[in-house]
Amino acid sequence: MKNLYRQEMFKLLKRRGTWWGLGFLVLQNIGFAWLGVVYHTHTLAKEFWVAGFASPAFIVFMMIAACAGSISSEFEYNTMKNVITQAYSRSAVLVSKWLAMLTYSLMLYGLVGGLTFANHIVWPDYRFALTATLPGSQQALWQDWLTATSANFVTLWLLLSVVFLVAAMLKKGLVATLCGIVGYFALGVISRLMFQLIDKWEPLKWNPINFLNYSVQVTMPLLTKLTHLTNTQMFWGNLGYIGLFMLLGLYFFSQKEV
């Protein structure tokens, strides 16, 4: 397993796209912070800082592409044969890919976190006390940031577990990527209808799309009236669905002929 993980990280770090992605994220984060300063009448500095200058949204797209590609590219390059014909089981191969992607996502969140705090130090507009509170919030700013980022990370992995499942089932990176992106945007499109249906039929609140609201709900507690779920339920529900989709992916991948 250690060797497989080493191989996955080697491939990830040797890809130009990985470094382009990191570079893009640095520019995006600093660029958005700068835009927040230039157009300060249009943005609320504290909220913008807590939101990590919108970087988590870009991380979602980068991670969807990376996760889909980590499986589909092996079929595209015909390298899955090299990976499978080692001494390791298919399950170990997939788990090593999960771990590599988990590491990558932590790297991206770490980078964005560092940049967000760096912006707080560099730009005078963002030099507010991190112990201050946002209107309607009981927590300090840094706690709001930590809560929002953590919840964002959890919902990101709910999406990624679906991407991994589709990629393991179909071998097609494009389809898996589309599933992730459609899933990401589906929330905005169908949430109103979904909330109405949840109001009428309570058990529908347990559908996985509703759990994608977790990252928003932690910063907007009023959303709980629409999702009919507490933050704790959201957290454990996310973990449950992640586990379920991962296990399904593991089952399909372990049956895969090459």
Added chain:
Amino acid sequence: METAALSVRRLTKSFGRKQALHHVSFDCQPGHIVGLIGANGAGKTTIMKAILSLIKAKGDITINGQVSTFRHHAALADVGALIEYPGIYPYLSGRNQMKLFATPTADKNQRIQTIIQELHMAPYIDRRVKGYSLGMRQKMGIALALVNNPSLVILDEPMNGLDPQATKELRELIQKKQASGTTFLISSHILSELQKLAEDLIVIDHGRVVQQTTMRELLARNQHFLSLTTDQDLRAAGILAENGYLVTAHAPVRVQLRSTDTVAAVLKILTTYGVSIEDVQHEDGDFEQSVLDLIRE
């Protein structure tokens, strides 16, 4: 008895309703080069894929005494393979490709350097594989199969895309590895190449093993001829025919050698009759034809 490097028993595989393999059984003895021969679609690649746990198949596969299955194939740690066409990451250099799959031991870099030298890949090994030619890619695939010094190497059409020089180098490398104890299972359409390499042969037809033999045995089944140039070809042909030899041509004289016939006896008769012999050549029947005959049988 020495444990077989590879033992395949009752291997059966179907793709939908089509049965691709029918109870295929064979052994590969340690340190032997085994040729897997058969027409397109005979099942050669399917057998190799099943051995390598790439596809599910019924039957038993044992590698160096260790059972290997679709789900549990720890035995593949000591196996190198190139199946169909090489699988390579286009964004990596050739060297990084090998670093990726080389077992992380103390001599890893030395092993990589050795295989680079043996396959003469040094001029382009640090370039991205994306720009490699067909032959370079093929060598890359072979290098990946050999970089961990496995005891069993499975090569599917290894000469594909290689120029004559590279083919010769690969042949020499395989023979060198064999001399140090490596077992090879090789499929190739280039029978002349296989003839130069393989000691044992497994002939496959429509998913069945039609013959497991040695190259020596198969060649022994061929017809052998003696071609003689003399100062009196027509007379020489007549003399040999009168003495019960099978003469198939007169100028030059061509005699089919049966198992009881010897070259010395042929030459002695002619010299006894005062025929002067200017040249003698052996001619063997065609290996390719022998294989085709086997499949036809």
